[in-house]
């Protein structure tokens with residue numbers, strides 16, 4: 001039997017796609033309706049990678065305002081509805097991604113997405129960007145009964161893509177991705193241009209890249225076969 005193709009599993013927000021401008025615009029729309037001041041987008045960018053609930057909770061905390069869990073649930077639902085309406089907005093793939101994927105595809109790699117966005121939002125965004133056809137599987141926080149940092153979110157994504165965990169690697173931008181990969185015994189490449197509030201070196205990923213032109217097939221294979 002032929003060996004299965006090697007698989008690269010990408011995180012979405014802050015790794016594949018620069019979604020921060022749209023997420024922050026949605027956040028500011030919602031909190032304006034609640035009578036709170038707009039957030040400083042540079043300061044909030046580091047929290048974008050942890051989802052809308054964390055961003056909303058952090059905004060209330062920074063404003064010194066209490067928010068109860070039911071109200072937070074309502075705002076999260078409102079956030080998702082507004083954010084979904086405007087896709088793809090200004091979101092776009094990070095520099096060099098499509099060129100790197102084109103070369104990797106030629107070298108027989110396959111791709112998947114493992115995100116803590118909901119599956120619906122992830123698929124809608126990738127379709128709106130005309131990128132959904134690249135991926136063997138796109139899974140979100142609600143695809144399985146577990147989500148990152150649980151290792152099974154990653155392992156089940158690999159299985160869904162028809163790949164071998166021993167021929168797979170993850171690419172991500174936050175500690176959530178790094179701990180998921182570590183627990184699943186999958187090597188991980190960290191991007192240092194995503195939405196992490198601490199330096200990615202702190203998590204000792206197998207490799208750190210600052211641009212997708214560093215993600216060559218030779219580099220990725222050397223990490224998979226280590």
Ligand SMILES: O=C(O)COP(=O)(O)O
Pocket residue numbers: 011012013014048049050051052114115116117118
């Ligand atoms: O929406 C989130 O919680 C973060 O999404 P990500 O996992 O694609 O970075």
Ligand SMILES: [Mg+2]
Pocket residue numbers: 011012013014015049172173174194195
């Ligand atoms: Mg991310």
